[in-house]
Amino acid sequence: QTVVTQEPSLTVSPGGTVTLTCASNTGAVTSGNYPNWFQQKPGQTPRALVYSTSNKHSWTPARFSGSLLGGKAALTLSNVQPEDEADYFCLLFYGGAQSHWMFGGGTKVTVL
Amino acid sequence: QLQLQESGPGLVKPSETLSLTCTVSGDSLSNSPYYWGWIRQPPGKGLEWIGNMHYSGRHSHNLSLKSRVTILLDTSNNQFSLRMSSMTATDTAIYYCVGEWDFGNSYTWGQGILVTVSS
Numbered sequence A: 001q002t003v004v005t006q007e008p009s010l011t012v013s014p015g016g017t018v019t020l021t022c023a024s025n026t027g028a029v030t031s032g033n034y035p036n037w038f039q040q041k042p043g044q045t046p047r048a049l050v051y052s053t054s055n056k057h058s059w060t061p062a063r064f065s066g067s068l069l070g071g072k073a074a075l076t077l078s079n080v081q082p083e084d085e086a087d088y089f090c091l092l093f094y095g096g097a098q099s100h101w102m103f104g105g106g107t108k109v110t111v112l
Numbered sequence B: 001q002l003q004l005q006e007s008g009p010g011l012v013k014p015s016e017t018l019s020l021t022c023t024v025s026g027d028s029l030s031n032s033p034y035y036w037g038w039i040r041q042p043p044g045k046g047l048e049w050i051g052n053m054h055y056s057g058r059h060s061h062n063l064s065l066k067s068r069v070t071i072l073l074d075t076s077n078n079q080f081s082l083r084m085s086s087m088t089a090t091d092t093a094i095y096y097c098v099g100e101w102d103f104g105n106s107y108t109w110g111q112g113i114l115v116t117v118s119s
Helices: none
Strands: A004-006 A009-012 A018-024 A036-040 A047-051 A064-069 A072-077 A086-094 A100-103 A107-111 B003-007 B018-025 B035-041 B048-054 B059-061 B069-074 B079-084 B093-101 B106-109 B113-117
Touching: A004 A086, A009 A018, A018 A086, A018 A107, A047 A064, A072 A086, A100 B048, A100 B059, B003 B093, B003 B106, B018 B035, B018 B093, B018 B113, B035 B069, B048 B069, B048 B079, B048 B093, B059 B069, B079 B093
Parallel strands: A009 A107
Antiparallel strands: A004 A018, A018 A072, A036 A047, A036 A086, A064 A072, A086 A100, A086 A107, B003 B018, B018 B079, B035 B048, B035 B093, B048 B059, B069 B079, B093 B106, B093 B113
């Protein structure tokens, strides 16, 4: 059973920097897992932020960046703004005969 | 611009089969590069990827749900569907239909439909 793990919650001050990570129980996360990151605010549909590790969508603020870090996928929020308070979910692809995608449990980012 | 809209029952009885439909506008399911799929979110909880289907027949499913899930494409009506059998209260969730291309290069969500499992 594939399990993807994220920090349940993180707190950051306005203007600060925070890094969210996404780990897989199958081993190191690589570019072949095509990590995606989504942001979800209360009552809203999730919004895609980053795809294929580090590629941003046209609407993704420049202060968001994706990477691989220590065997995990990572999403770094720099110069954090109050509107960045939200839930963040990573999504990993697993190839092979039974290819599938798997979400992490999500990270609640609080800005205060 | 690609748009998706879910439709189906908001209430399902335990042990019954859920049937949801997603109507696609802005693209044709036939010959589309998109994978058409479903994601759900129980109230107050995280996202769960259910599965997807490509017009070529390629498909993938959440391994823990695979035996209960069928995703079909209806190219004549430009719709795709989700059938999930043996529903229980733990399947109560918002169900989103999604269109995904190129490993997330494009990810379009429907607005979601709340499905409650209760007698």
